Amino acid sequence: MLTSPRVAILQSKPRKGAYAENLRAAGEAFAQIVAGGGADLVVLPEGALTGYFLEGAVYELALPVFRIADDLARTWREAGGARADIVSGFYEDDGGTYYNSAIFVEVDAIGERIAHVHRKLFLPTYGVFDEERFLSRGRSLKTFQTRFGRAAMLICEDIWHSIVPTIAALKDARILIVPSAAPGRGIEGTRDELTSVTHWRNILTSTAAEHGVYIVYAGLTGFEGGKGLSGSSAIVDPFGRLVVQTNMTEPCIVDGTLDMDEVDMARASMPLLGDLRSVLPDLLLDDELPLPRGRHDAHGR
């Protein structure tokens, strides 16, 4: 078990729709990561290799899972990378059904293994967002084993719904990996950042502290048709402390090392997750909750 995995977040700024060019750029960044001593976990944002706002072009750019796994693994190996786990957001083509997905692929010198694919659960479809016009939503939240502990991937809005990281933590996730493409907005704040970035940081730090989990957040950057993706990639420790957070507007690599023992320390000092496990059955057995219950539902009592 790796207790101190080294993480590299690649805050990318893709050219819209130019998959091959963006993959080459990722390869150059991979080479830089390798030259800097490598990484155990490399995380790319949502839409990292295509851009985020694709509209109908998503059908032209979506890829089968095996293809993105192969491309990421080959690019990592060609950059000279040794054993590493790579996470990237991508648009998934599952035989004509399309998802906003994240892949976790384990790569070594001779091959790769797809450890997990998460399909985004919450597809924002309001205001500037129109994901569900083009995409199907995921139907499950799974955690999965990694070399540094059990993990879950949540994509962007997934983590805004507190029940999602809560379920991941209840399913023993010790690290949440969050590829994201967040359109920045809000210029009325007093901090030297967009208010949407402040809001995101509040979500990440409060979520990490509540459940005693590491959060690795990879934010897309660059302007897409006037909408600026707000970067701000970050690592938050299980006490809710912001370990590192980068800028809103420039592509970069965030290099950080996690201490997975901190997960135990955080949960021991503030046993909120244990308390939740104890109380949760009572909460969920509440008949007033709109949950399916056998042949009845909340509205059919």
Place this chain on the structure above:
Amino acid sequence: MLTVVSHALDDDVTPPRINGRVAADWLTHFILDEIRTRRAMNAAVIGLSGGVDSAVTAYLCARALGPQNVHAFRLPYATSSPSSLDDAQTVADALGIHLRTIPITGAVDGYLQYEPDADARRRGNVMARTRMLVLFDQSAKLGGLPVGTGNKTERMLGYFTWHADDTPPINPLGDLFKTQVWALARYLGVPAALIDKAPSADLEAGQTDEGDLGITYARADAILRVMLLGYNDAQLVRRGFDPADVAVVRRRVESTHWKRHLPTTAMLSNTAINEFYLRPVDF
């Protein structure tokens, strides 16, 4: 006696706030990404009217691209105010950007001589569209991108010439209310004379924006800030806005939605552009 900690509801009748540093940095990156990264161009072409909107646009472009890559144009008609020309010169001198003056009187009068009865509104529209013709031609000549200068208030109130002021392919200020543009101008160091003077389209002698609109920008912006969130008129009045002001703003917003869209195209197929065939502008 206990200390009372009180909280009043937000004072919603004030104009929107702005963090000048955040807005300036964000818009600088927007200009860089749109001109250099996306289009592999290196220069901006701006019509410099002497007003605060085009001044702020020039300041932002100079920050993003360097002053040597900003080509500003004064495009006066015979009746344009000499002080506007002076103010444009002040901006160009302060920034060290290129400035050229091309009078549009000959081009405008070349057409209007056949329409001697054209009223002020028609004449103003011809001038605005002539200016845009010049800027696009200079764009082709210089290899620079025309950069728009319209703000959110005038866009929402429909106070602009369709297919003239709104035609440049990028617009840094289009999501900033006029009062925010003033605040951003102060942050950027735009000369106070440009910020403090009464805004004017300068299409007729003595014309002012607020005179044309029938409401001050401060009052209009305070209303728009809330109205655009979806509040109806009764809710706005309950929040403390003057009913007459609300009516002025509502009438202008509701009668000008068409100016904020591309021309209406009859749909005949399931590949109609922007209806079924949907591709982002930067694809």
